[in-house]
Amino acid sequence: MRKRNFDWDNRRCQTPLWCLTPLLLVCAAGAGCATPQYAVRPTPVPEESAAVLQIERAISALQAKDFARQGARPLGWDESLWGFEVQRIVERLSRVTERPSLRYRAYLYEDDDPNAAALADGRVYVSTGMLNYLASRGSRVDELAFVLAHELAHTAAQHLVKRYRRIQQQNLLLGLVAAGASAATGDAGGTAQQAGRLAVDAASLLNDVALSGYSQEQELEADQLGIRYVIQAGFDPKAALALLTDFSRFENPWPFLRTHPYVIQRRDNVQRYLIDTGVLAAPGSTSATPADRITQLREAQRLYPVGSVSWKNLQRQIEEWEGRR
Template identity: 55%
Template structure:
């Protein structure tokens, strides 16, 4: 997508290669099929070791099984959720990071970090385990969907494109001396770039949907993720968690729509009438008779049968 910040031809090429320049549209995302080939797992470990060093410098510490913090058994929430992901065998463990900013992050190798600010914030809402599960499951989704590996591949493609542009410029100006050697396949600088890069907005929305799936599979109420997102609106947009994520209201709307369109009527914990209203609101977004409209109508019919 053409974007104001993508003025020159070469930069626009890079923007088409990177999803960051596009405004993500609502879509139901497929569940991921993780690539656990040796080089991918090695790369995930390398990037994670680099990131963990920085988090250790900031004073992170392991949260032990059975340990209660702000009313939460954080390790047990992580264990319950990680088992139902598409990567149940990673060595998952959770760390506490002393930081007043409500934040959480997961590394590619199964390490998850939750800040004291996040636990304090969730505790102010009543230490509801479903709400902690909403935060943890979103972070796990980044790991399971291998968003860092996708980012690595995008940056690799970007470096190659830059190298090609560099060669073109060198040939045009008769300077010779291609820059391919210095730009392409520079693995060390790629690892650093990936480790320091944010996820795309598209990946954030995907993580919301995957996280909600894991919550439902683990027996948590996925609608509590919508409630937490709606409450996030009261934070200033300067916080790390919010500045790297799409607008919380946009996320809440997308997630609510996803849950309405994918959750079978009988397994939704809410009462029948609110479900009926949500389904009707979602149905109004589609032309009458379209596939999505029919899918929602089937769920409305199921609800009527429950009455």
């Protein structure tokens, strides 16, 4: 069997340069290169100013063109493929994201690799390979729900806008340093030239962001947010663990992919988060006292707004444990 690229939404990373160009910029500034550690991520607070929406639309237009070239097409509301009603799942998940007003629209594109991707404007693409892969192992809808929830999380947390801003800042910084060096040597022509570079080439910047993958930190955050959406939308979050465990068979050893979290790391992080939120029992939890469990659940509960679906789920568990004391 051909070795598959398991790591959905890193489809562009099959060409190393596409991945490494923005990554080198990030590393040049000395940030974002370390492997992120496990942490519970805060709920994102979306920014929907006119400027941000414009950036999202511009990046999405570039990416959509790429998918259109591959014959991507929108999926109908009632369309069922390999037994999956993709648009309905997207709709169900979208209501519990931090950006429920975005128009989330599911698209299908032809590709044997199991993959999915989300655009910043709410479009979500899933490959025929992904649906085929999930169906071939008798997947439940909950696994696809996690894949799609992970994608929606990238959109809700505005990962591409954050990347755009980071690259923009780095470009400005590099331009300032170069302009400063020219000024120090009295090179007036050079100064003017370097100062001219301060005007960032917007088209090139958008293109860089459109072609870049996500950072390790963003992938781990999308997993965690995806788990929250899956829970809130009423799917089984444990399916995420089963899926990532199976994906680990497709681990891609190419060095450039090491800039993205290994799927095993993703799986371990998801497992730990499921334990933190009370979905999974902690190893050796039979010896944990009710007081320990209640403390853990209260910690997890602090992540959610009071009265939200997840908050209430956790409250129910806390009350159950309190009854055992």
